Amino acid sequence: MYKILHAENLAGNIFLMQVEAPRIAKHCEPGQFLIVRIDEVGERIPLTICDYDKEAGTITIVFQPVGASTERMSHLKTGDSFIDVVGPLGQPSEFIHEDIEELKKKKMLFVAGGVGTAPVYPQVKWLHEHGVDVDVIVGAKTKDLVILEKEMEAVAGNLYVTTDDGSYGRHGMVTKVIEDLTAEGKQYDVCVAIGPMIMMKFCCLTTKKLNIPTIVSMNPIMVDGTGMCGACRVVVGDEIKFACVDGPEFDGHLIDWAQAMKRQAMYKTEEGRALLKLREGDTHHGGCGHCGGDK
Amino acid sequence: MADKLTKVPVREQDPQARAANFEEVCLGYNKEEAMEEASRCINCKNAKCISGCPVSIDIPGFIKEVKEGNFAEAYKVIGKSSSLPAVCGRVCPQESQCEGVCIRGIKGEPVSIGKLERFVADWAKENGVKPEPPMPSNGHKVAVIGSGPAGLTCAGDLAKLGYDVTIFEALHQPGGVLVYGIPEFRLPKDKVVAVEVENVKSLGVKIETDVVIGKSTTIDELLQNEGFEAVFIGSGAGLPMFMGIPGEISSGVFSANEYLTRSNLMKAFRDDYDTPIKTGKKVAVIGGGNVAMDAARTAKRLGAEVHIVYRRSEAELPARVEEVHHAKEEGIIMDLLTNPLEIFADEDGWVKGMKCIRMELGEPDASGRRRPVEIPGSEFEMEVDTVIMSLGTSPNPLISSTTIGLDVNKRKCIIADEEYGQTSKEGVFAGGDAVTGAATVILAMGAGKAGAKGIHEFLSKK
Numbered sequence: 001m002y003k004i005l006h007a008e009n010l011a012g013n014i015f016l017m018q019v020e021a022p023r024i025a026k027h028c029e030p031g032q033f034l035i036v037r038i039d040e041v042g043e044r045i046p047l048t049i050c051d052y053d054k055e056a057g058t059i060t061i062v063f064q065p066v067g068a069s070t071e072r073m074s075h076l077k078t079g080d081s082f083i084d085v086v087g088p089l090g091q092p093s094e095f096i097h098e099d100i101e102e103l104k105k106k107k108m109l110f111v112a113g114g115v116g117t118a119p120v121y122p123q124v125k126w127l128h129e130h131g132v133d134v135d136v137i138v139g140a141k142t143k144d145l146v147i148l149e150k151e152m153e154a155v156a157g158n159l160y161v162t163t164d165d166g167s168y169g170r171h172g173m174v175t176k177v178i179e180d181l182t183a184e185g186k187q188y189d190v191c192v193a194i195g196p197m198i199m200m201k202f203c204c205l206t207t208k209k210l211n212i213p214t215i216v217s218m219n220p221i222m223v224d225g226t227g228m229c230g231a232c233r234v235v236v237g238d239e240i241k242f243a244c245v246d247g248p249e250f251d252g253h254l255i256d257w258a259q260a261m262k263r264q265a266m267y268k269t270e271e272g273r274a275l276l277k278l279r280e281g282d283t284h285h286g287g288c289g290h291c292g293g294d295k
Numbered sequence: 296m297a298d299k300l301t302k303v304p305v306r307e308q309d310p311q312a313r314a315a316n317f318e319e320v321c322l323g324y325n326k327e328e329a330m331e332e333a334s335r336c337i338n339c340k341n342a343k344c345i346s347g348c349p350v351s352i353d354i355p356g357f358i359k360e361v362k363e364g365n366f367a368e369a370y371k372v373i374g375k376s377s378s379l380p381a382v383c384g385r386v387c388p389q390e391s392q393c394e395g396v397c398i399r400g401i402k403g404e405p406v407s408i409g410k411l412e413r414f415v416a417d418w419a420k421e422n423g424v425k426p427e428p429p430m431p432s433n434g435h436k437v438a439v440i441g442s443g444p445a446g447l448t449c450a451g452d453l454a455k456l457g458y459d460v461t462i463f464e465a466l467h468q469p470g471g472v473l474v475y476g477i478p479e480f481r482l483p484k485d486k487v488v489a490v491e492v493e494n495v496k497s498l499g500v501k502i503e504t505d506v507v508i509g510k511s512t513t514i515d516e517l518l519q520n521e522g523f524e525a526v527f528i529g530s531g532a533g534l535p536m537f538m539g540i541p542g543e544i545s546s547g548v549f550s551a552n553e554y555l556t557r558s559n560l561m562k563a564f565r566d567d568y569d570t571p572i573k574t575g576k577k578v579a580v581i582g583g584g585n586v587a588m589d590a591a592r593t594a595k596r597l598g599a600e601v602h603i604v605y606r607r608s609e610a611e612l613p614a615r616v617e618e619v620h621h622a623k624e625e626g627i628i629m630d631l632l633t634n635p636l637e638i639f640a641d642e643d644g645w646v647k648g649m650k651c652i653r654m655e656l657g658e659p660d661a662s663g664r665r666r667p668v669e670i671p672g673s674e675f676e677m678e679v680d681t682v683i684m685s686l687g688t689s690p691n692p693l694i695s696s697t698t699i700g701l702d703v704n705k706r707k708c709i710i711a712d713e714e715y716g717q718t719s720k721e722g723v724f725a726g727g728d729a730v731t732g733a734a735t736v737i738l739a740m741g742a743g744k745a746g747a748k749g750i751h752e753f754l755s756k757k
Binding site for chain 1 (some may be wrong): 457463465466504505507510511512533534535539543544546547550551552554556557562568569570571573637643644645691693704
């Protein structure tokens with residue numbers, strides 16, 4: 001069992017949990033992820049590691065309910081436990097293997113969309129701790145959904161917050177901020193974009209135009225997360241890669257986004273059904289005939 | 296009453312009924328049936344069956360006890376050689392091992408050794424008979440990587456000798472292919488696998504799940520920082536292969552590993568578990584091995600029309616004869632001498648069909664099997680909504696790539712000596728599919744025994 005030492009509702013329906021997992025904390029690096037399982041009947045849910053404390057043996061995850069399992073997870077409280085936490089999984093971000101002096105010469109831009117702010121944070125923090133300050137764009141739908149602003153401010157060189165509705169910070173999507181910053185004379189050697197697939201896709205379209213190499217962190221469907229099933233296959237250039245072992249970070253300009261998004265939607269109806277069943281119990285018997293609750 | 300030339304028939308679930316449930320197909324012998332079948336054994340002096348068994352169980356010895364109704368004694372005899380009799384009695388390909396060389400098989404049918412072994416193990420479980428207690432602790436710490444048949448056997452053998460053994464398992468449940476691969480209807484998880492894992496634990500073996508060696512920690516760290524003096528690697532061959540044909544990335548194309556893991560490990564076939572599975576209306580399983588049969592029969596139970604698509608003919612199917620027979624009885628359709636060329640998807644990216652080509656058998660290839668050759672112009676389309684690729688698996692390079700000085704061959708299999716499992720690295724032993732590539736449960740168990748022997752020799756000399 002993996003104890004939840006701290007559970008918190010960060011904003012809107014975004015949740016943060018600090019979990020006891022000494023082996024993972026000791027070995028994890030920025031860019032990696034883990035898999036949690038709530039209980040005996042639970043599914044395996046992949047989540048990016050948002051922070052870790054090697055001394056205390058803890059890891060931090062941030063998530064947003066999108067289906068029945070993450071919804072169920074959001075009801076866990078401080079003191080509850082996960083039956084399983086596995087990791088760290090996937091390859092660390094490539095920059096941790098690079099020469100620090102070379103990294104300092106590079107102009108890096110990190111772009112975080114919504115809950116994607118969480119996985120961007122450990123990367124920016126790692127770089128800051130190694131004396132590399134980078135520009136960070138954090139985008140959210142509206143003011144109340146901006147998360148980890150203070151934490152990010154402490155480690156980012158320049159932080160640009162933007163909201164889709166203009167209720168806080170700059171006004172507009174992250175892609176607009178990328179364009180604005182470059183128009184203002186900023187030049188970037190590399191961009192790292194993490195968030196919902198649709199946001200990463202549009203970031204890549206923008207950076208392609210601006211000729212900025214871009215790395216994205218893919219979030220396909222996963223089961224085991226160790227390379228034994230291929231549920232997480234993504235097309236990168238001419239090759240099929242397993243995001244759990246070859247990634248999750250890839251060259252965003254080589255990703256087949258249309259394909260990736262279709263695969264992500266594969267279980268949409270099952271997820272929708274499971275969520276409905278969880279929220280409304282067996283009361284939803286009506287017209288659809290697919291909920292499985294009426295027989 | 297009995298015809299001594301044929302096996303006492305074993306009771307099975309009716310094909311129609313079982314094709315719609317996940318209950319075990321074979322119901323096994325009862326006491327009377329087992330004793331009657333045991334009486335067919337002629338107790339050969341130079342028993343060939345023993346040499347046919349990869350872990351050399353004293354087969355005439357245990358059958359003699361069954362004949363006399365001494366089932367606890369029979370369990371003890373098997374226990375000297377095997378830690379997982381309830382599993383092996385069910386999934387070993389006995390026709391090519393112990394039963395394949397039984398003298399009775401020359402004129403008539405061989406003794407039903409597998410079903411007798413299974414009976415003894417099931418009887419022991421029902422009557423609370425446990426394996427022999429281990430020897431007193433010798434204080435040596437050994438790590439076993441992977442809790443499949445190789446790892447469980449190696450750990451069990453070492454614990455019996457007094458070693459302090461910890462198994463590290465990447466998944467959340469121990470058993471390896473016994474829990475994620477082989478379906479419930481061939482190998483019940485709670486009734487059989489969990490019980491045998493408990494038996495190994497009752498010898499003092501500790502199992503730490505959720506540890507991915509190469510990620511959560513490494514073999515070098517276990518040896519240097521955690522006090523382990525030797526390591527056995529039984530991490531299997533879990534990496535699935537795909538065909539590399541166009542359209543393979545479409546939604547609805549699964550590896551057999553994914554499909555079976557969802558169904559077996561995650562229990563997606565049950566409504567009360569969270570993991571979903573796509574059932575499909577018309578499913579094509581590509582391949583002809585045991586895993587293909589398992590995937591096909593699982594899809595059938597989830598309500599689909601299922602086709603096995605295999606490029607050779609029935610005689611070359613690598614699956615066990617019994618499994619092919621069961622699959623056919625359950626209504627699986629065999630599309631033989633057929634090979635997919637391309638998968639088509641609809642506008643949502645979902646599989647809607649496959650382009651296939653007819654094959655014929657040409658000259659034998661290096662493996663001795665006749666090579667399938669495409670018949671020009673015989674392309675045709677097959678309408679399917681789900682495709683399951685069951686083309687085999689290879690070892691995951693995660694462990695070999697993170698362990699300093701561990702040599703692998705060009706197929707990424709760990710190089711290890713057959714008799715003792717010794718690898719290129721001192722104190723590190725390996726066996727099972729991680730060494731041989733995908734093979735059988737019992738061969739993995741044999742390799743686990745060899746590894747235990749190797750580790751015992753190595754640490755005894757220290």
